[in-house]
Amino acid sequence: MGWLKDDVALITGGGAGLGLALVHRFIDEGASVVVLERDANRADSLKRKFGEKIETVVGDVTSYEDNVKAVETAVERFGRLDTFVANAGVFDFFKPLSEFEGPEISAAFDELLSINVKGGLLGARAALDALIKSKGSMIFTVSNAGFYTGGGGPLYTASKHGLVGVVRQLAHELGPKVRVNGVAPGGMRTSLSGLKATNTADESLETMEGFEELIIGITPLRMSPTPDQYCGPYVLLASRENAAPMTGVVINTDGGLGVRGIMNVCGGEDLSA
Template identity: 35%
Template sequence: MTIASATDGGRLAGRTAVVTGAASGIGRAVAERFVREGASVVATDIDEAGLDRLVRQLPGAVSTVVGDVARDEDARRMVEAAVERHGRLDVLVANAGVIPLMEITEATAEDWDRVMAVDGRGMFLTCKYAIRAMTAQDRPGGSIVCLSSISGEAGQRGQAVYGPAKFVASGLTKHLAVEWADRGIRVNAVAPGTTATERVARLRDEPGGPEYLAAIERLHPMRRLGDPAEVAAAVLFLASDEASFVTGVVLPVDGGYLAQ
């Protein structure tokens, strides 16, 4: 484990955050932005090498936990690490997920179980342990931001496995927001459109990938893919005190996709 010192000031100064799936993509962008805003970040992922690269790159406070959010013990360790290392947990960003693209006739039961394990069960477990920590600390309360998707708000082709898991993310967000609002815990989500992560970039080298990307760009009214940093900015808003009266929201960051 490597730890660097936090920056002074910022919208998350003095806060501790756990970011799951932080080795790449949106999770990495969130970790980077949170550090610049003064947070102490516990970055988690199954990709140990990716986490090591993150630690070397970030100029602010970050420590790591290698684990699988779908495993109860690993999810608990991720949250406990924040409390043990920094004394409390203020923010959870439940971002970890897998993104298969397939129609239902191509998908197997194993495909379904794998996606639901990470994107569904993993989000459930990390939220569960985060809420336990947030309610047990000296100053109860906190903010949870779940990563949903436009696929968790509307139907799309080729998303028969991934999309339903993101409907879980949107639904869990709303139910937890109502359940824990009176105990000082806000629960929101962002619903990104197609975002230029490393996974999406690899589609350009896969059969049918370039055609898929060209088609999906046309479906976004802004006629481009999102940038992970743009999603991270929305996550920061929901995590910060600027959203102090916001809970139960699924915020699209989608270039107008869901407005159609």
């Protein structure tokens, strides 16, 4: 442990799920952390749990001002910013195109892509000067939906494919000063929630029946990972020493979805038995 000793990271959506696991792991690795989180109760509980290793900003990633406030908090409180992790996100619960009622799709698109794509871009812009100064890096939480179909509906899939483009373009633009990478996790049971525009804001993957079985069934590794099992690649990418030549990379941590082949889809033999 200690790959991120004395580093300072800003993690969006750090109040639950993968973001919360990243907060734990980054602090374990020696970093101090600032979290930009829209849920005030979750932000409070982070403060209680991590004390002086953490600072929280209650705000929304779709607001440029809130992103700036989070970056300023990192610099004022901890003196620098080494890593910006654009992680906050929402889901479309696999809603297919045909099930959108007319104009509903426009509001749903604006809401989902504002959080999942614009939020990351605003945070990246807000963090840029501090990251140039520290020769730091950005890490975007993508998803298997950034590469494959069926990991969401068209809105979520568009947002995560979009993030792959953002990672590649920013890596191209910001080298050699700032490294820009992504991590594309597979499914995990978290509180990932839906959209006001589709009346799914209170729904969550946690309560979705059969979700874990689905993940186990479609991956060669036959596992439904917990959020903490996805954190290693973030630590690697954040580490200047261990990821010095890495930029424009998105690490797939999806249990082997891309190599599952036909047998797995058709319920091929479980060789682990």
